[in-house]
Amino acid sequence: MKHYDALKIEAKWQDRWEKEATFRADDKDKRPKFYLAEMFPYPSAHGLHVGHVRNFSIIDCLTRFYSQKGFNVLRPFGYDTFGLPAENYAIKTGISPQEATRQNVENFRKQAKRLGFAIDWSREINTSDPEYYRWTQWCFLKLYEKGLAYRAESYQWWCSTDQTVLANEQVEDGRCWRCGNEVTKRKMKQWYFKITEYADELLEEIDSLDWPDRIKTMQKNWIGRSEGANIRFKVDGDKYDIEVFTTRPDTLFGATFLVLAPEHELLDKIVTNDARAAVDKYRKDALKKSEIERQENRDKTGVFTGAYAINPATNSKIPIWVSDYVLSSYGLGAIMAVPAHDERDYEFASRFKLPIIRVIDPVDSPESSDDHYCYHGEGVLVNSGEYNGCSSQEARKKILNWLTASHIGHAQVTYRMRDWLISRQRYWGCPIPIAYDKQGNAHPIPVDQLPVTLPAITDYAPDQSGRSALAKAQDFVKCKLDGEAMLRETDTLDGYACSSWYLWRYLDPHNSKQAWSPKLVNQWAPLDIYCGGDHAVAHLLYVRFWCKFFADEGLLSFREPIKKLLYNGYINGPDGRKMSKSKGNVIDPLDVIDDGYGADTLRTYELFIGPYDMDASWSTEAIGGVFRFLGRFWSLCFTAEHLDGADAEHEYRRHKTIKKVTEDIQRTNFNTAVAALMEYLNYLYKNGAAKNDLVAFARLLKPFAPHLASEVLEEFSADDAWPTWDEDKLVTDVMEVIVQVNGKLRAKLTLAAEEVQNRDLLIEKARADAKVQQFIGSKELVKTIALPERRLVNFVVK
């Protein structure tokens, strides 16, 4: 007895697809283009996991769907290979990151091929390939040329385990995103990309994107735009001014003290001799605290600097304090404290017995306002001289005008987002193409000398120096530029730089003259659909930033790189917990295939498991249901007798399924598309199937189970063109009508179409039903709702 031998079928088709390069995309094809990609994977030593399979299967389903619909589809694949795991592995084992990466990539490629994805393998890219990172370096130089890559010294997040600085996007809850270690601040000279230059555009264009609202909100929060004012306060009896940022210039009359962040540069200059010792100690302690410690203890602490400032509105002397509740990295690192209308300032003022002056009364409840020192809403100004009686909104404008006219302040927009810190004190990354002369001035490496190749070394471990292991490679460090001896930059680029432009390299992957040809990229990009389950604010913000920059450079003709984003959920272990080796709940997708289920079952199951954007738990039982489904289709095709032709009922079912599956895939409701196919198959299984039915079924199934579908289409000598439905076939002669009494279902009638269309006849038929009669009885009929188009009648009785 023959049976569904998934592995045999899959080997046959994978072999054929490989030999025929079936999925190679043609740049010259004139059909409308469709460009899709998943977020390329970091090829770990563990190989593909079920999360990758879900992610790749979503894109593969859409790739095949649009391809079958006749689009010129491009779906590439690549590897994001720079990063800490390979380097840490090298430190542990001595196996070079180059070698480990080579092995991991090979394994990933082999595994991806066993899943039968419709990938154009001729476009494979790898970010640690010198031919790739040569152009990452070129991108860096482009940004440098325009002043958007710069070097500055400041306090940055430092991970003492990984011995490197981190970008703000890589610090999660005060911990390193890689190792989970608590991070602290360290003052270092570092390279940055000026992403804040594009903050407004990045914010404004979010709304135009077909992205999940969740991700859009996260990016908006991350950018965090605030409108307000910068205001200068004179330091009493000194030459210095302290400038603060506030969103509420209307509360200026209530500013009773200033607070500086511990890192503020004027702190040293204004502190009085009496206070110096206490201030120095406070600053030292604050910098030593990790972010976790700062968050755990939110009790306000602080020290008086001994100095005073002049409130420009009241001309009164107000004390200047230092406290770590003011963040050095936001605004100007200094605030005017208005304790009557800001809870943090209120807490601080209460603790240190500082004056509190109310300057805004709520409009609706002026009597009770005495108890509400911390009223932070809008209202009417009091204790504010000439502005008394003015609404707070109005006062905001008036006071800002006065500040501007008298050169004390000006309107200011501030962002929560900071510039992107890109240097890493690690070996396994793209070298920054910069060298320094004897004076320490930075010089870009000329483009014709790229790539600056990462040298092979043997000792990868970073030390406490804050420099990468590259610093020990003397042959690498020493170089000559225009005959002048220089020392190379030994920090490497954040891996996110490598992934900020790969979506364009895919479109011109073998170009040795340019990072990409604008003609080719503008032809294929922007990406029509992108899918991933991570990097909501890091990668997905950076790639938008680079897109805008290169559009300004004339190298791209679009300003947003990704039209539609699908953010897929995770797949947890059968116990509902995150899969991890230590919990012993890891499902290896290759094991699932080799157990006999095959790739078609695995892929279909992962799309059927639930809505693609929700987390799901693996079920070792439920995958059997999908295997049975595919097995039944196989046996219906290859072992059963086929009907000579399809009757009206078969045609109705077929067209209904075509419509449902087509619309569901377009709506990315993959799970219900599979359910519709199961329902159709159950029908065919019971009632027999004609060749037409099976061919249509195979075409609809192909995006989910491409091997089996190909096998069936070959058997019936049919192509894979996406089937279309005929609305006429969905209209039936007889239909079921729902009859309700007081909104409750009481009868289902089977009536001819003409009977339903005739409203009076429909009501008559419905009312004549014995069951309906029973519920209406002798009660008074108040109203009758009859909706032929909804096939529904509702009798309302009293």
Add this chain to the structure above:
RNA sequence: GGGCGAGUGGCGGAAUUGGUAUACGCGGCAGACUUAAAAUCUGCUUCCUUUACCGGAUUAUGGGUUCGAGUCCCAUCUCGCCCACCA
């Protein structure tokens, strides 16, 4: 603390503009085939009452709008995610 989203059988989940709640799958029960098991096939499977029919209840809880509410509105509870000393 602020913002957003969600709550449907034993389980994963369906219900596209308010119109048959529980599609599809898993699990469970019964039966067929078999010496037996596996596999496969058939039927049943929201809950209560009932041998069965009939009937009643039901989409976290309470209220509202409506001929009709899982879907809309208000309140409450629970969970999830994001932000969080951002001036």
